[in-house]
Amino acid sequence: MPYSLDLRTISLRRFAEILTTFEMLPSRKVLADHITSVVAELAQMGVVDLEGLRRLLADKNRYSELAARLGVDESYLTLLNREVNAYRTKPTPLAKLEVFPDDELAALKRAGITSTKHLYDRCRVKDDRASLAADLDVDRSRLETALKMANLVRINGAGPAFARFFLDVGIGTPEDFRRLDPAAVAEQYNTSIADDPSQPKLRSEDIDYCRRFSEGLYTDIEW
Numbered sequence: 001m002p003y004s005l006d007l008r009t010i011s012l013r014r015f016a017e018i019l020t021t022f023e024m025l026p027s028r029k030v031l032a033d034h035i036t037s038v039v040a041e042l043a044q045m046g047v048v049d050l051e052g053l054r055r056l057l058a059d060k061n062r063y064s065e066l067a068a069r070l071g072v073d074e075s076y077l078t079l080l081n082r083e084v085n086a087y088r089t090k091p092t093p094l095a096k097l098e099v100f101p102d103d104e105l106a107a108l109k110r111a112g113i114t115s116t117k118h119l120y121d122r123c124r125v126k127d128d129r130a131s132l133a134a135d136l137d138v139d140r141s142r143l144e145t146a147l148k149m150a151n152l153v154r155i156n157g158a159g160p161a162f163a164r165f166f167l168d169v170g171i172g173t174p175e176d177f178r179r180l181d182p183a184a185v186a187e188q189y190n191t192s193i194a195d196d197p198s199q200p201k202l203r204s205e206d207i208d209y210c211r212r213f214s215e216g217l218y219t220d221i222e223w
Helices: 012-021 031-044 050-058 060-070 074-085 102-110 116-123 126-136 140-152 160-168 174-179 182-192 204-214
Strands: none
Touching (some): 012 031, 012 050, 031 074, 050 060, 050 074, 116 126, 126 140, 140 160, 160 182, 174 204
C-alpha cells in the first residue's frame, strides 16, 4: 500500500465534483469556474484521472499550447497544477511529530528514517517494528505512537498537531476520519483549544477540505 494517495484512483469527473462542491480556499476558487469544460476536453485527449493530469501539467513548456486547447489561460494551469499536486502526501520530518527525544531521533536518522514516510514504510509490519526498536534502542511505545501519527498525516492538510488531536479523540486511521461527521470533529477540536485563544478555530468546511484528501488512503499497518 503506497504511503501517498494513488492519483489513479481519482477520476477527473470526481475531481471536478470536489472542486465545485467543496469549500475551496479563496485563492483556488477560480478553479471551479472552468473545470467542467476542462475535464470534458481532457477526456477527449485521453486524460481521465489525476495521475494523467499531473503528468500532463508537469511539462510547463506546453502550457501555452495546452491553455489554448482547454480555453483557459496559463495562470489557470499553474493553479490547477498546484491543486493536483496538493493531493500527493508530503512526508513530515520526524522531529516535527515531537514524539522522540534527540538521541532516538539520531538513532533513527542513522538507520535512514527521518520522515513519516520512512517510518511508515519501515514499520508497517509488526515484527519489523519490534526488531527496529530493539536494534536502535528506541522506545517501542513511542515508535508506535509516531507510526499512528505518520499514518494520520498522510491526510493532506492534517499536520502533526491535528494528528495528535485525532489520536486523542479516537481517530486512529484515515478510514476512521472519513466515517466521522465534519461538524462533530470541528466541534471537538474547538472545544479542545478553548483555553488557548492563539489557536485558530476550525470550521466543518475545513474538515471537509481535509476529508477529500483521505479518499483512497487505506491503512495496511499490522498492530
